[in-house]
Amino acid sequence: MEQATTFDHAEDVYEPSLTPDSLGKLGMWIFLIGDTMSFGALLAAYAAVRAGAGIIGWVPPDEILGINLTAGMTFLLICSSVTMVKALESIQKGNVGRMCDFLGLTILGGIIFLGLQAYEWTHLIKHGLTLTGIPEHGLSGDLITGSNLFGPTFYAITGFHGLHVTGGVIYLIVILRNGWTGRYTAEYYHEVEIVGLYWHFVDLIWIMVFTFIYLL
Amino acid sequence: MAEKEHNEHPRYMFIFLWLAILTAIEVAVAIPEYSIVIKGILLIGLACGKAFLVAAYFMHLKLEKRTLALIVITPFLICVFLVIMLMPDITLESRLAEYETPASETQESNEH
Numbered sequence: 332m333e334q335a336t337t338f339d340h341a342e343d344v345y346e347p348s349l350t351p352d353s354l355g356k357l358g359m360w361i362f363l364i365g366d367t368m369s370f371g372a373l374l375a376a377y378a379a380v381r382a383g384a385g386i387i388g389w390v391p392p393d394e395i396l397g398i399n400l401t402a403g404m405t406f407l408l409i410c411s412s413v414t415m416v417k418a419l420e421s422i423q424k425g426n427v428g429r430m431c432d433f434l435g436l437t438i439l440g441g442i443i444f445l446g447l448q449a450y451e452w453t454h455l456i457k458h459g460l461t462l463t464g465i466p467e468h469g470l471s472g473d474l475i476t477g478s479n480l481f482g483p484t485f486y487a488i489t490g491f492h493g494l495h496v497t498g499g500v501i502y503l504i505v506i507l508r509n510g511w512t513g514r515y516t517a518e519y520y521h522e523v524e525i526v527g528l529y530w531h532f533v534d535l536i537w538i539m540v541f542t543f544i545y546l547l
Numbered sequence: 548m549a550e551k552e553h554n555e556h557p558r559y560m561f562i563f564l565w566l567a568i569l570t571a572i573e574v575a576v577a578i579p580e581y582s583i584v585i586k587g588i589l590l591i592g593l594a595c596g597k598a599f600l601v602a603a604y605f606m607h608l609k610l611e612k613r614t615l616a617l618i619v620i621t622p623f624l625i626c627v628f629l630v631i632m633l634m635p636d637i638t639l640e641s642r643l644a645e646y647e648t649p650a651s652e653t654q655e656s657n658e659h
């Protein structure tokens with residue numbers, strides 16, 4: 332609305348935004364496009380390191396990483412994405428209380444995810460997966476050999492994603508605090524939509540990380 | 548616009564159901580041992596399907612202008628290209644490994 336009045340006297344040069352309802356949304360999309368490239372670079376490097384392991388070989392990920400726990404973590408992030416869209420839906424209908432409840436659930440999902448990741452990492456480090464080496468025995472009990480680069484690539488990629496989740500939780504807490512003070516209404520809800528974009532992106536990236544690092 | 552959004556909302560649980568089902572299929576596909584190529588195609592296909600559902604419905608990309616969707620797809624395509632661009636490096640390493648083994652063998656036989 333504000334834009335329309337600002338450009339009233341220059342209608343002939345006015346070009347509508349890619350996201351006419353909110354410029355902040357466009358800003359977040361631009362950030363996410365850039366972030367896609369950082370994750371893309373990490374995953375491409377992983378592919379190169381893994382395929383280039385040559386005669387030393389690459390340990391099958393399921394010999395070191397437990398898939399069941401991570402499948403649960405994936406499901407958890409999907410659930411927190413659903414509570415996020417529910418929060419947006421609530422505020423679009425003007426229900427501030429419901430939005431705060433759903434935002435709280437989303438934050439809870441993020442915190443549990445981080446807790447599970449911390450548990451997984453501790454377990455893996457104790458088991459012998461470090462930045463410089465892999466465990467002697469796989470989950471099946473057999474002796475395993477393979478490239479030492481398994482550890483650093485795994486910790487770099489899942490760690491970078493974990494950092495994004497941490498940032499997302501802090502971001503969501505700020506939005507929840509704003510919601511409590513009554514900042515958002517049925518007409519003014521774009522900040523909730525923008526944090527949602529970030530959160531769904533983190534979920535989307537985890538879908539990719541889960542596939543490439545754990546399952547393949 | 549309001550009418551359009553109203554129609555989108557009941558779909559959220561439907562999308563959630565699909566995401567959960569696709570995750571279950573992914574795990575079921577990943578566990579048995581078979582050709583890594585077929586497994587890779589299946590898993591990457593399923594992951595792309597899930598990514599599409601999240602971007603199109605949760606991030607409302609379907610409701611945005613088409614140009615934005617095209618811009619968002621570009622980095623994903625560039626990432627695929629990035630992997631292809633790294634291929635020479637990968638094949639070079641394995642070719643060197645192949646090249647070095649017979650060479651050292653011939654040296655040893657010469658010494659004898």
